[in-house]
Amino acid sequence: MIDICAGDEIRVRYPEEDASTLALTLGCSRIFASVLQMRGLGCSEKARAKHRPGLRLALEELFLGNEDPGGEGLRAALREGVRVVVYGDYDVDGVAATSLAVELCLSYGAEVRYYIPHRRLQGYGIHEEMIGRILQMGCDLLLVVDCGTRDRKILEGVVAAGVPVWVFDHHLPEGSTVRDVGAVLINPHASNGDEEGVRLCATGVLWAWLFRNALAPEEWLRERLDLVALATVADCVSLGPLNRALVFEGLERIRQGRRVGLRLLAERLGLVFQRIGEEDLAMKLIPCLNAAGRLDLADVSVRVLLGEKDTLQWVERLVELNRKRQYLSGRLVDEISTAISAEERHVLRGNEWPVGILSSVASRLCSQFRRPIALAAPAGEVLRGTLRVPGGVDAVAILRNVEEHLLEWGGHRQAAGFSVAPERWNVVEERLEYSLSEVKIQKDLLEVLAFPPQEIDMASWREVETLGPFGMGNPRPLLYAENKGVSSIRPLGGNGRHVTVEVGGVPLLGFNAAKLLAGCPNPRGWVYAPRIDHWRGQARLQFVLERIVHSGGVEHA
Structure with a gap:
């Protein structure tokens, strides 16, 4: 969403003097060479390789913790006809991990049920009443995903009843964990996992552990990277080398359209699933999948991801719930903003x-x-x-x-x-x-690269996008153009909310920017981001206004 920021809230970097030389050396565009230099990747092939390793190499180097028991115990427990219950959580990471665990158990011929608590009535974590009902109905194996690390007291009774408990989680432990009562806990935060391990979401922890312990054929696991990509982007975990590799390959699987429910949801939202990117996940698909757990039961999202009977009906339900969520959230943000500002x-x-x-x-x-x-x-x-x-x-x-x-x-x-x-x-x-x-807020300057939009074309920006997927820990590059007093501002569309700002003969699209510009008549500059859009089957490069920079000195790097 577009915003106004002061000049002292951004740090402007300029292309280094040898950017053109680097571009010639690498056979790439000047914008790509400048972004590489800005991120410290331009002069070292080793650094660039570390930024984007192959998935297999990243997994081989992964350390999930010093309490990893290996896969033989779970492999022995997962057999044909065994009664398994998967206990999950109601956000996208939880429903994706639940879906992955259910599909794993089905592949072994197990009888599988899953349970996700109601957010409003029960809240996060393991609930004693439900555990009692699960045991009463019959359970030979309990798999817990995206919760459970700290539920020592409740899960102690399950272990005492002779039911094996495996927990795959990524939440921070506080004090004793379920490992102390005999449950198996795979959680890098609770086992001194390495930097890449503690960055994983719960679905990533489960998937990586299954891969490293060969609990399923490699191609079977790779086909389910779509679930990992969804959960990783949804949980806003830091996109280190392993998470980038997981999201990159997961997006490829999503674009193949093999998961029927996800494909139907994408099409219902007007997305061309063959071209889905990480922003489509964050802005379109994930909010719909999250809406079920926020306003209804997260089971709706699991049904869509598993492609259960009447999938299209459940897709329509997600879209309906998301519209309701948007309305309620917007109304609540306005209400609370007034109280925060006044008091x-x-x-x-x-x-x-x-x-x-x-x-x-x-x-x-x-x-x-x-x-x-x-x-x-x-x-x-x-x-x-x-x-x-x-x-x-x-x-x-x-x-x-x-x-x-x-x-x-x-x-x-x-x-x-x-x-x-x-x-x-x-x-x-x-x-x-x-x-x-009393909290002291650290002032994080927004890093932007000064670069004229007229020097960027489709091919050069496609090069930049190879540094993605972008997200937390690997932000999408933002560019800066100084307002030299010659920028032309024109209305865009018929509702008076949008504008175009012409910089060097190139229009920057300012969605919902008209009101902001009215209160900032003479900006210092423009922060913008190129986007590759598709319209009627044709790709086109757009430049989207992200920030309007008003008074205050701009920090130069």
Whole structure:
């Protein structure tokens, strides 16, 4: 979404003097050579190879932790007719990991059921009541994905009942884990995994462990990289070399259209699945898949991913739920923004707020106000909350300070969830508000490359896109053009919200920029990003305005 930023919020880098020489040496465009230099990859083939290794090499070097038991135990437990229950989570990582685990068990001839808790009524993690029902219905093997690391007390009873428990997770451990009661835990965070291991989402942990232990044929596993790509982009994990390789190959599998439900969803959203990229996942497919767990049951998304009976019906349900989510989220963001602006608050509670959308709303507000935000609302007999913090702040450490007042909590450095009894809310609110108001926000400058749009064509930008997939930890390159007082601004479309800004004879598309420009009549410059768009079967290069840079000195690097 387009935004206004001050000049001191960006760092402008200029192409190095030898960029043209490097371009000639490598046989590439000047923009590609400049981006390589900006990222420290231009002068070393070894550095470029490390940036984009082959998937097999990245997996061979992966270390998931010093408690990895190997695959023989699970292989022995997965046999024809064995009754398996997969217990997952309600976000995209959870439903993707659930789908992968279900398909694995089916490939062994097991009888498989899956269970995902209701976000509003039950919340995150393992629930004792459901575990009791699972055991009562009969279970020979319990596979837990994207949760379970800290559910020691509940899973102890499952192990004591003689049911093997395998947990594949990536959430941060706090104190003792389920490993202490005899469950098998594959979690790089709990086992001193290496840098690439701790970057994996839960689906990535499960997939990589299956691959390294040969629990399924290699081609079978590669066909399911579509699930890994979805989960990796959805969880906004850092795209180090391994995650980039997983997403790159996963996108290739998505484009083949073999997963019927995903293909139908893409087509329903107007996407050409053969050309789907990481932004299509983040902006189109993932919000729909997430909507089920936010406003209904996450089982809807699992049914789509598994291609169960009446898949098209479930696809339509996802689209409907996502429209509802967009409406509710937009209304809630407007409501809470007013309170935050008027009262300078960080912690807010709403008795009528839908719990399922609080995490996405908190993320938007955290980004918009550049401050930590905690939101909470009633869910049955408890209050469920979500905490989102800017980069450099540790959400888990903040919640640890109020742990004695919470019923349950957990998460990642930048995103965490919690539940609290209503009678303890005032204490939690006061202490969280104090902690969050004391947080020192690190000012992260936006790195941009000064480069004129008229020097970029389709071929040269395709070269730049080979450095993707882009996302957290590997951001899409942003470019900068100074406003020299000759930029022409014209309306775009008939609703008065969009404009084009002409720079050097090239139009930058400013979606929803008209109102922002009205309040910033003389910008210092423009931050923009090239995009390859497809219209009626034809590819075209567009330049999309990302930031309007107003007063304040621009830092040059």
